[in-house]
Amino acid sequence: MNTADDLILWGPELMTGIGVIDEQHRVLVDMCNEANKLMQGHVDPEDVKRLVRDLMSYAMYHFEVEEELAIDEGYGESHPVDNELHREQHRNFASTVAALQQELATGKLVKREYLLGFLNSWLINHIQVTDKKMAVAILEKN
Numbered sequence: 806m807n808t809a810d811d812l813i814l815w816g817p818e819l820m821t822g823i824g825v826i827d828e829q830h831r832v833l834v835d836m837c838n839e840a841n842k843l844m845q846g847h848v849d850p851e852d853v854k855r856l857v858r859d860l861m862s863y864a865m866y867h868f869e870v871e872e873e874l875a876i877d878e879g880y881g882e883s884h885p886v887d888n889e890l891h892r893e894q895h896r897n898f899a900s901t902v903a904a905l906q907q908e909l910a911t912g913k914l915v916k917r918e919y920l921l922g923f924l925n926s927w928l929i930n931h932i933q934v935t936d937k938k939m940a941v942a943i944l945e946k947n
């Protein structure tokens with residue numbers, strides 16, 4: 806359920822039409838919304854670390870599911886450029902979040918605006934453009 810103070814509203818424009826992917830995207834959106842709530846007011850650095858770690862591990866799992874689906878569906882053969890871009894965006898997300906984790910580990914504070922701004926724009930752009938492109942290709946083929 807969307808609530809008024811959600812950072813990202815879940816709706817049809819975020820759906821790819823592939824059930825398993827949409828369910829996992831919904832989890833990621835919920836995690837970002839939780840992060841948004843958690844980072845309002847006083848922020849415990851340990852909470853931020855845990856949140857980023859959970860997000861990273863779920864995102865990695867989700868990327869694997871998508872990339873395996875792409876392999877099963879021959880997306881790399883039918884759309885090599887889009888497939889490479891898709892994988893590259895996953896890797897870029899992972900390296901940005903890993904860098905963030907490094908900073909958190911050394912005791913640096915991460916600004917709420919930076920973390921949420923990055924998550925929000927990355928997720929929305931990735932889902933609406935890159936994941937959707939793959940989903941359209943897969944759904945058309947089947």
Ligand SMILES: [Fe+2]
Binds near residue numbers: 871895935936
């Ligand atoms: Fe993706």
